[in-house]
Amino acid sequence: MIAHLLQASLRQATSLLAVSALAFCVVAQMPADPVEIAMRAWNLPPDPDTIARLRMEWGLDRPLVLRWLSWLGGFVTGDWGLSFRTGAPVRDEFLSRLPLSLGLGAAALALAVILAIPLGFAAALRPNGWADRFGRGLVVVVQAVPSFWLGLVLIWLLAAELRLIRPFSGGPVILAMAAVLIALPPMAMMARVLRRELLASTTQPWFRTAIAKGLSQSAALRRHSARAGAYALLAALRSEIGWMLGTTATLEVLFGLPGVSQFVLQSVPARDYGVLLAYVMTVACLMALANLVITLILQLLDPRAR
Template sequence: MSAIIIRIGLRSAASLLAVSALAFLVVAFMPSDPVMIAIQAWNLPVDGATVNALRVEWGLDRPLPVRYAIWLSDFVTGDWGRSFRTGSPVLEEFLARLPLSLGIGLGGLILAALAAVPLGFAAAIRPDGLADRLSRLLAVTVQAVPAFWIGLVLIWVLGVKLRLISPFSGGPDVLILTASLVALHSTGMLARVYRRDLVGQAGQPYFRTALAKGLTRRQALWRHGHRSAVYALLSAIRSEAGWAIGATAALEVLFGLPGISQFLVQSIGARDYYVLLAYIMVIATWMLAMNGGVELALRRLDPRSAR
């Protein structure tokens, strides 16, 4: 297992290096000059001395490969640069905001997985039953409706009409609601994946043998199909991790939550490229961490995949 972890770590490091190079090139060639944006935002005099001083301070006067090498070296040692917009260290800004974003995104995925197992299991016990139809309806409907729109409806219903929540307070009720909205999108799809694998296991000879020995369909599905269905569920969660990023970003903006996505949106207009680069690297790390974690879990469930 240690060899597998090392291999996943090396592969992730190589992927992050490639992402960092591509992100740096894209951000560096974005239109508009961050120095001029900062001068206008800070009401500084537009003269050559001011422009040159800022370009030297931010390292924008150096060749692109040198700038990338310096940025990458600083980034891996914890110096993520300073925000052009706020003047604060980017790492401090992200450390203050990251727990909220992770709580919404990761919490939503965990809630979705926990809800998908009983819903998918009930759907597999009685195909075309109430639970089966509910999971299908949930998967189709929520996939077609953006989380942003559902959030607006809930703000109007729960916040304006019923006054059960304070939509823009950032309180625990809002955090629970946003994580639930992330979970809502994934629950139906994960439940269908779990249900599909269980139904597939029900057609295997060992399942019929279990029924012949006196087990009920419920008992046979749980004892002999659950492990394989969880394997399929984990594989599906890996693909849902990317969607959770977009949903979390949209909901942070909608509810005014001070997460890293909200900070990014505020920084885009100022072409605050240290913030843009940090955001890209954090998202890439999130995706690679999810892929690595799921891969390790899958290998634990199926030792044959360790080859």
């Protein structure tokens, strides 16, 4: 298990290194010069000496490879540089906003798993029953209708028409709405995956033996198919985490929540390289960590891997 952990960690570290290099190249090749954008925002005359001095202070006059190595070393050691737009350390800006984004994503993730388990179990227990039909219809709806569109409909209905909420207040109701909208697509997908895996287990000889010994269908699913269902659920969750991160960013902007995504959106027009790179690497690190944890749990659940 330790050897597998080291191998998985090495693979994730290599992936993060490749992501950092690719992200740095893409961000560095974005059109427009951040120095010129900053000078226009500060109402400074386009003086060549001032532009050259700012480019030197911000490290934009060095070769691309040296800039990447310098930035990568600073990122690993906790020095994420200064924001071109605000002048504050990028790390401090992220740490002040990251708790809201992580809390929202974690709440949506927990909600998706908690709701997917009973829905998938009920659909497997009675195929073509109400739970199965509801899960099938929910998958179609969430795949066809984007979460941000549902958010716009809720804002129009609850805020503009019924006047029950303040749409951009960031209160508990807004956070709960955002968490539910983030959780719906992965919940529906994981429920269908769980249902499929549980139904597949009912055709196995060991399941028929459990039924022959007097266990009910429900008890046999709980006792003998739970491990296979959990394995399939975690495998599905690993593929859904990326979509959840993207949906979280979208709904933060839609509901005006002061999370990391809102700050990044404001930094795009200013070509704030440090902020954009920090966001890409933060998301990549979260994905790598989630992949590593889920991989290890899957190894523990699979006796063949052990």
